[in-house]
Amino acid sequence: xxxxxxxxxxxxxxxxxxxxxxxxxxxxxxxxxxxxxxxxxxxxxxxxxxxxxxxxxxxxxxxxxxxxxxxxxxxxxxxxxxxxxxxxxxxxxxxxxxxxxxxxxxxxxxxxxxxxxxxxxxxxxxxxxxxxxxxxxxxxxxxxxxxxxxxxxxxxxxxxxxxxxxxxxxxxxxxxxxxxxxxxxxxxxxxxxxxxxxxxxxxxxxxxxxxxxxxxxxxxxxxxxxxxxxxxxxxxxxxxxxxxxxxxxxxxxxxxxxxxxxxxxxxxxxxxxxxxxxxxxxxxxxxxxxxxxxxxxxxxxxxxxxxxxxxxxxxxxxxxxxxxxxxxxxxxxxxxxxxxxxxxxxxxxxxxxxxxxxxxxxxxxxxxxxxxxxxxxxxxxxxxxxxxxxxxxxxxxxxxxxxxxxxxxxxxxxxxxxxxxxxxxxxxxxxxxx
Amino acid sequence: xxxxxxxxxxxxxxxxxxxxxxxxxxxxxxxxxxxxxxxxxxxxxxxxxxxxxxxxxxxxxxxxxxxxxxxxxxxxxxxxxxxxxxxxxxxxxxxxxxxxxxxxxxxxxxxxxxxxxxxxxxxxxxxxxxxxxxxxxxxxxxxxxxxxxxxxxxxxxxxxxxxxxxxxxxxxx
Numbered sequence: 001x002x003x004x005x006x007x008x009x010x011x012x013x014x015x016x017x018x019x020x021x022x023x024x025x026x027x028x029x030x031x032x033x034x035x036x037x038x039x040x041x042x043x044x045x046x047x048x049x050x051x052x053x054x055x056x057x058x059x060x061x062x063x064x065x066x067x068x069x070x071x072x073x074x075x076x077x078x079x080x081x082x083x084x085x086x087x088x089x090x091x092x093x094x095x096x097x098x099x100x101x102x103x104x105x106x107x108x109x110x111x112x113x114x115x116x117x118x119x120x121x122x123x124x125x126x127x128x129x130x131x132x133x134x135x136x137x138x139x140x141x142x143x144x145x146x147x148x149x150x151x152x153x154x155x156x157x158x159x160x161x162x163x164x165x166x167x168x169x170x171x172x173x174x175x176x177x178x179x180x181x182x183x184x185x186x187x188x189x190x191x192x193x194x195x196x197x198x199x200x201x202x203x204x205x206x207x208x209x210x211x212x213x214x215x216x217x218x219x220x221x222x223x224x225x226x227x228x229x230x231x232x233x234x235x236x237x238x239x240x241x242x243x244x245x246x247x248x249x250x251x252x253x254x255x256x257x258x259x260x261x262x263x264x265x266x267x268x269x270x271x272x273x274x275x276x277x278x279x280x281x282x283x284x285x286x287x288x289x290x291x292x293x294x295x296x297x298x299x300x301x302x303x304x305x306x307x308x309x310x311x312x313x314x315x316x317x318x319x320x321x322x323x324x325x326x327x328x329x330x331x332x333x334x335x336x337x338x339x340x341x342x343x344x345x346x347x348x349x350x351x352x353x354x355x356x357x358x359x360x361x362x363x364x365x366x367x368x369x370x371x372x373x374x375x376x377x378x379x380x381x382x383x384x385x386x387x388x389x390x391x392x393x394x395x396x397x398x399x400x401x402x403x404x405x406x407x408x409x410x411x412x413x414x415x416x417x418x419x420x421x422x423x424x425x426x427x428x429x430x431x432x433x434x
Numbered sequence: 435x436x437x438x439x440x441x442x443x444x445x446x447x448x449x450x451x452x453x454x455x456x457x458x459x460x461x462x463x464x465x466x467x468x469x470x471x472x473x474x475x476x477x478x479x480x481x482x483x484x485x486x487x488x489x490x491x492x493x494x495x496x497x498x499x500x501x502x503x504x505x506x507x508x509x510x511x512x513x514x515x516x517x518x519x520x521x522x523x524x525x526x527x528x529x530x531x532x533x534x535x536x537x538x539x540x541x542x543x544x545x546x547x548x549x550x551x552x553x554x555x556x557x558x559x560x561x562x563x564x565x566x567x568x569x570x571x572x573x574x575x576x577x578x579x580x581x582x583x584x585x586x587x588x589x590x591x592x593x594x595x596x597x598x599x600x601x602x603x604x605x606x607x
Contacts (some may be wrong), residue, residue, distance in 0.1 A: 116473055154478045155560075157574045324436055325498045325521055328528050331435060351436055355490040371480050401494040 005087060005140070014066060018179050022070040028091055028140060029069065032098055035132035036282075041065055041101065043285035047180060048107045049240035050231065052314055054184035061101050067175035068165070071193070072097035075164050075171060079202050088147075089161065091140060096151035097165055100172060102126050102133065106286040110241055114248040115271055117281075124149045125278050163206035168362060168373050169196070169220060177223050180231060188226040191219035201376055208374040208382060217373065218391045221362045225395050235404055238352050239316040242406045246347045247293065247307045254301055263295045303347055310408075317350070318409035321402065322432045324351060330428050337425050341418040348408055354401045362386075362396050405432060439495055440531035441472060442488075446501060446518040447526060448533065449544045453515050458492065459484055460551035461543045467558045468600040470534060482556040482576075492516070500525055537603040539596060546592075553581055553589045565590075 006027045014022040024030050032038055041061040050057040076093050079085070103123030105111050112118060126133055127149040137145040150156040154166055165171055174193055181189020199213025209217050231237075251265065255272040267288050270276040290312075297308040310316065338345040362373070362385075373385040386393040407429065412422045445452075445462070452458045463483045466472040474485040496503045500522030504515040518526070543551065556576060560568045572581055 112475070113473075118475060120477065155571065155575060323498065324439075325500065325525065328525055331528065353436065353439070353491070353494055355438075355487055355494055370484075370486075399497060401490065401497050403494070 005091070016063070016067065016070070018067055018175070018182055019070045022066050023073065026091065026094065028136065029094055029098060031136045032095060032133060033066075035136060037102055037126050037131050037133045038062070038065070038099070040282060040285055041104070043287055044104055044106055044108070045286060046176065047184075047231075048109055048237075049244060050180075050184065050234070050237045052240045052316070053234050053236040054186070054231065056183045056185050057180070059179060059183040061104050064175055064179055065098055065101050067179055068100060068171045069094060069098040071171035071174055071197075072164055074197055075200065075207075078197055078200065079207075083202050088140070088144070089158065092144070092147050092151060092156075093161055093164060095137065095144075095148045096161075097171055099123070099127060099133065099148060100152050100165055105281065105284055106289045107244055110245040110248060114245055114252065115274075115276075117271075117276070120153065122278070122281055123152055126282075127152075129278050131278070131282075159205045160202055160207065163371070167206055167371060169207075169209075169217065173224065174220070177220070177227055180227060181223070184231055186227075186230060188230060189223050191223045192216045193220075196220060203374075203382075206371055206374070208376045211375045211377050211383075211388070214375055214385070214389055217375075217385060218389050221373075221385070221389075221392050221395070224362060225398075228400070233354065233402075235319055236316060238404065239319060239406055240311065240314075242317060242350050242352055243307055243311050246350070247296070247304065247311060250301070250304045250307060250347065251292075251296065254304060259301065261296075262299060263292075265292055267292070303344060307347065315410060317348075317406040319352075319404040319406045320429050320432045322351065322405040324403055327405070327432060330431070334425065334428055337421050337428075341421050341425075343408070343411065348411075350406045351403055352406060353403050362392065405429065435529055437529070437531060438473060439491060439500070440526055440529045441533065442491060442495065443500060443518055443522050443526045444531060444533040445540055446516060447523065448536070448540050451515060451517045452544060453513065454548050455489070455492075455514050456481055456548045457544070457551060458516060459488060460548065460555040461540065462488055463555045464543055464551065464558060464596070465536075465540065467555075467561070468539065468596060470536065470539075470600075478559060478575075482552045483559050495522065498522075535603045537599045539599050539603065542596070542599075549579065550585070550589070550592075552576075552579065553585060554592055557586070557589050557593060 007025045008027055008030055012024040012030060014024070016022050024033070039062070044061045045051060045057070046059050046061055046064045047057045072093055076085070076090055080090070100123070101119070103119040103121070103126055105117070105119060105122070108119050127137065127145050128134060134145055137148060147156065151161055151165060154162050156162050163170065174196070177189050177191070178193065181187075195213055195216035196209065199210040199216065200207045201210060251268065252272050254261070255265070255268070267283060270280045293308045293311055296304050297312055299305045299308075334349060335345045338349050343349070374382040375385055375388055377383055386396050412426055415422060452461065460482065462472050462474060463476055463485070466474070466476070474488040474491070476483040476485045478484075492501070495501045499519055502517050502519050506513050506515065546554075553572065553576070556572055557568055560571050563571070569586055572586060
């Protein structure tokens with residue numbers, strides 16, 4: 001057996017406000033936490049720009065990754081009482097849980113949209129590439145890093161292992177719901193995780209839940225639903241995301257057009273040119289990004305300067321609900337008016353859709369690709385959750401889409417210039433809300 | 435304005451009708467792998483590469499009445515038929531969005547069965563692996579679909595043809 005199966009002489013614990021303690025006994029896990037790639041997650045917030053809406057939301061991918069590890073550790077401990085595990089399978093689970101978000105970049109949602117990168121590909125690259133993480137994983141065995149990467153990518157042969165980390169009720173979601181609720185300070189993200197873990201039962205393809213624990217699972221689904229609308233979809237956070245994306249777009253376009261920045265954005269060069277390497281990617285974190293935003297707020301380019309000032313000073317765009325179908329008829333006039341008052345519509349009139357966000361709530365689906373949550377009935381049959389629970393059935397059919405139109409209301413309300421055009425714009429925008 | 439939505443409307447305009455969510459998912463994934471400009475994020479799910487972002491975008495377009503979504507019973511499950519509506523066609527015209535030249539690739543994909551597209555997209559998902567490993571993945575991860583060696587060979591041949599077509603489309607751009 002490899003040395004990496006070794007346990008530490010003394011168990012290490014991390015104090016954690018969500019799970020109280022995070023327990024580490026395996027040398028492998030301890031060493032992974034110590035790698036520079038994992039420590040980088042301390043400088044990447046879990047919820048991106050949400051801290052501009054909920055000031056407590058300063059928690060990072062580091063906290064969350066430890067939390068997911070701890071939940072999986074408890075799941076595995078429970079499951080080991082019911083099924084026989086290969087000891088390596090246990091370590092694969094724990095390492096995958098700890099590393100599942102290792103590829104996230106700063107404000108990664110906006111980054112991925114603008115630069116068409118994918119944090120899951122970076123995760124794979126970090127686990128399999130020339131990194132400290134890879135070296136630590138390889139010490140278990142040559143094939144071990146690939147197994148961990150396959151679990152995170154959901155292509156691992158043992159689907160039960162995959163489902164613990166990624167399914168409709170997995171350790172990732174359980175941790176982020178509880179943690180995001182705690183740090184944002186909202187009161188509706190809580191559910192009885194201990195109870196869910198107690199009623200979890202292993203099956204071939206996924207973990208299922210004893211029918212007697214249905215109400216705990218219902219609470220989890222309700223929490224996911226509430227957090228979706230109240231936190232993740234918050235329109236102010238989305239406004240900050242819109243501005244952030246537009247800053248990145250503007251900087252990229254300026255770079256490609258040969259614009260001379262006062263402070264050369266060397267951290268962005270390979271990203272802008274579409275040739276970013278793993279080493280360059282790992283140098284990016286939120287402190288680097290915010291440094292440049294601070295610098296770009298003093299740039300000559302009026303758009304980059306204005307957007308960065310807005311982001312840093314939290315002068316965000318306002319919004320109206322919009323129906324792009326109805327908007328069609330007024331859209332050409334709006335574009336013309338924005339151009340006439342000197343606001344480039346590409347940067348200052350932005351539709352944001354629910355599909356632009358990386359969250360969803362539970363949908364059992366028909367002809368869907370997602371494996372639904374199954375309850376284990378007293379007779380041994382499996383039933384899909386929404387067929388047993390009226391609460392879940394009621395919310396899983398709800399419309400989950402909306403569109404918002406964002407614009408700089410402060411600029412439009414300053415009527416010292418272009419008063420007539422601005423009044424017309426405001427009237428057109430307000431008419432959208434009916 | 436809503437450019438990613440417009441791309442999907444343009445796909446429906448070109449293909450006429452797409453039957454089945456699975457087919458729509460795989461069709462866009464394969465087009466994306468052929469370097470057509472689709473940016474929906476995909477992950478590996480139960481039936482192969484799947485994009486929740488695409489799923490939600492289609493739902494949005496249905497709520498906006500840009501597309502028609504007809505639900506029908508098919509054996510033990512529900513199947514959806516998608517087509518461009520008049521309102522969607524108006525929106526697409528207003529946006530001035532035009533799909534890049536696809537040399538009929540979208541229609542070729544639309545003529546295949548969902549089962550075959552599931553296999554093709556799975557092979558493409560693992561394209562960086564040696565063929566023997568890809569086949570092993572197909573057998574392990576798609577055990578319930580029970581794909582034959584003949585089907586796997588056909589998938590590889592099909593991908594080769596698609597790549598040639600895509601290259602000629604690019605050359606004509």
